[in-house]
Amino acid sequence: MGVRAGYYLCDWMVDLLFEKEVEDYFDNYFDFKYSLEELLGREIDLLEEQTIKNPYLKKNVDATKTLIYG
Numbered sequence: 124m125g126v127r128a129g130y131y132l133c134d135w136m137v138d139l140l141f142e143k144e145v146e147d148y149f150d151n152y153f154d155f156k157y158s159l160e161e162l163l164g165r166e167i168d169l170l171e172e173q174t175i176k177n178p179y180l181k182k183n184v185d186a187t188k189t190l191i192y193g
Contacts, residue, residue, distance in 0.1 A: 138170065139159065140169075140172050141172065142173065156169050172184075
């Protein structure tokens with residue numbers, strides 16, 4: 124489940140897909156994840172877009188993703 128159009132679709136985890144190359148990837152990834160969890164008050168599942176290998180998952184993600192910052 125996720126967040127769309129400014130409202131929560133459910134009380135479960137928020138799924139976020141991101142595309143970013145950063146230095147100190149490991150530390151930045153978890154800092155970002157924990158900051159989002161604190162901000163939104165719920166568990167966050169982060170998925171890096173280029174790591175999606177399953178074609179069915181990729182198709183579903185591409186069909187349902189919404190850009191929230193560009």
